[in-house]
Amino acid sequence: MSADYLLIHSVKGGDTKAAETIIRKYYSKVFDYCKYHSADIHTAEDITQEVFLIFLKEIYGYKHHGKLLNYLYTIARNKCIDEKKKRHNADLSTECIVQVMESEATVLKNEIDHLLLKEAVDELPEEIREVVVLYYYLDIKQKEVANICGIGLPLVKYRLKQGKAMLKKYMEGGL
Structure with missing residues (x-):
C-alpha cells in the first residue's frame, strides 16, 4: 500500500x-x-x-x-x-459592449456631422447650393448639372470648387 x-x-x-x-x-x-x-x-x-x-x-x-x-x-x-x-x-x-459603444458613437458622430453639413449647405448662396446639391447629394454628373441649371460646365466646376471651400470653412467654424 x-x-x-x-x-x-x-x-x-x-x-x-x-x-x-x-x-x-x-x-x-x-x-x-x-x-x-x-x-x-x-x-x-x-x-x-x-x-x-x-x-x-x-x-x-x-x-x-x-x-x-x-x-x-x-x-x-x-x-x-x-x-x-x-x-x-x-x-x-466586454469586446461586444465596446464595439456597440464605438458603433453608437460613430453613428452619433456621423449624424452630427451630417446635420452640420446640411446646415452648412443651407448657408451657401442659392446658385452655389443648387450646384452642390445636384452634384453631391443627387449624384448628377457635372455636364448634366450644367444643363439643368442652364449654365456652362466651367461655371459648374467653379461653383463646386467655391462650394467645397465654403463648406470646409463653415465646418471648421467660420462662414
Missing part, C-alpha cells in the same frame, strides 16, 4: 491532519500547473484552492487507482479549462 492510499483512508475516517498532509504534499505542484495555465497568479491560487476543496468534498467517492497527483491534475485541468471559458466569454462580452 502506498503512503497516499493510507492518507486518503485516514481522511475518509475523519483525520484532518491527513488532509493537511495531502495538501502540503501536492499544493505546490498543483499550483505550478495552475499558474502555467492561468491568466495571473491570483487566478492560479484560487483554482488551486478549488482543486483541493473539490478533492476533499468528493473524497468518499474517490477510488485509489493510480497516482493521487494525477487525479489532482485532472481536477486542476478541468478547473483551468472552465476558467479560460469564463475569461473568454467575459472578454467577448
